[in-house]
Amino acid sequence: MKRCVPACSGFLLACFLAFLFQIFFFSPISPDLLLLPTPSSNFLPTNNKLQEVIKLGEGILQGPEDVIVDREGLLYTAVRDGWIKRLHKNGSWENWKRIESDSLLGITISKEGALVVCDAEMGLLKVSEDGVTVLASHVNGSEIRFADEVIEASDGNLYFSVPSTKFGLHDWYLDVLEARPHGQLLKYDPSLNETSILLDGLCFPNGVALSREEDFLVFCETWKFRCLKFWLKGNKKGKTEIFVENLPGGPDNINLAPDGSFWIGLLQLVQDKLGFVHTSISSKYLVASFPKLVKLVNGVYGKAMVVNVAADGKITRKFDDADGRVMSFVTSAFEYEDHLYLGSLNTNFIGKIPLKVT
Secondary structure (H helix, E strand, O other): OOOHHHHHHHHHHHHHHHHHHHHHHOOOOOOOOOOOOOOOOOOOOOOOHHHHOEEEOOOOOOOOOOEEEOOOOOEEEEOOOOEEEEEOOOOOEEEEEEOOOOOEEEEEEOOOOOEEEEEOOOEEEEEEOOEEEEEEOEEOOEEOOOOOOEEEOOOOOEEEEEOOOOOOHHHHHHHHHHOOOOEEEEEEEOOOOEEEEEEEEEOOEEEEEEOOOOOEEEEEEHHHOEEEEEEOOOOOOOOEEEEEOOOOOEEEEEEEOOOOOEEEEEEOOEOOOOHHHHHOHHHHHHHHOOHHHHHHHEOOOOOEEEEEEOOOOOEEEEEEEOOOOOOOOEEEEEEEOOEEEEEEOOOOOEEEEEOOOO
């Protein structure tokens, strides 16, 4: 019996060392520490307004990540089964075009009336009545792995984000855990059929929007809890500065409102009481090795929040669902005719709320 004790101890030690070796040397991430936002006493209080949403297309929309409305009043969204669906003014839904993909993300309407779609697998696509065309699949000889959000300028140039050149859509939270800058802001010039890198080394750049005068872009850095401004015109052209920071959630998509302000969907990136994971390199290695732990730490399913930010970067309004009872993982907010339309990767409907009190 006494001889068995050292043998068992040695076996357990070997198993433990093998476990550590697996976690640290075969980890999918090479992590850095992540500074979480400091709670602000000046931030707008919880109101649970998102629990009052009207549910559009309930049961027929699977994870409508983004929402856009064209000049004719047709609402478009792309869902997980590859369908681009549109809602007519009479309230009827149409299965418009289908793409063989489960990774359709940001959408916008081009000046010619076509839909421009970001596909995390294929790149930047144009979708029209004539079919689907790939606009951009590579940049500087490298494949675009994670096209996310896009906006078109009046000159036809398309600006779009690539949150990570290391991780794909289905592993996006590994980029949050790693907390190293792998993102890009790209530009597609249709006159030259060329894609170029405007900014590199960004921290999960997500939503992209143009100012009303188109003199600057605003783009979201999700796990930096901030949005940056990139100047397109004037004496600051080509420079980057902070637009809004220390947000109470990770900014996802951003859309220009008719009054020149911006609507931003915010994600709860970390579960309550698990923020310590992002302050410990060892904890990050451990979590990244087990998908169930990743889901446990990831807090996006716990609540929903959108904010309205003025052109000067000041937050003026907030709507939320503090416990995710009706809406969670809200990724986009688009204003049209005094209503806000909300996309989410965790609902089977688009949320709609009035912005004017009658």
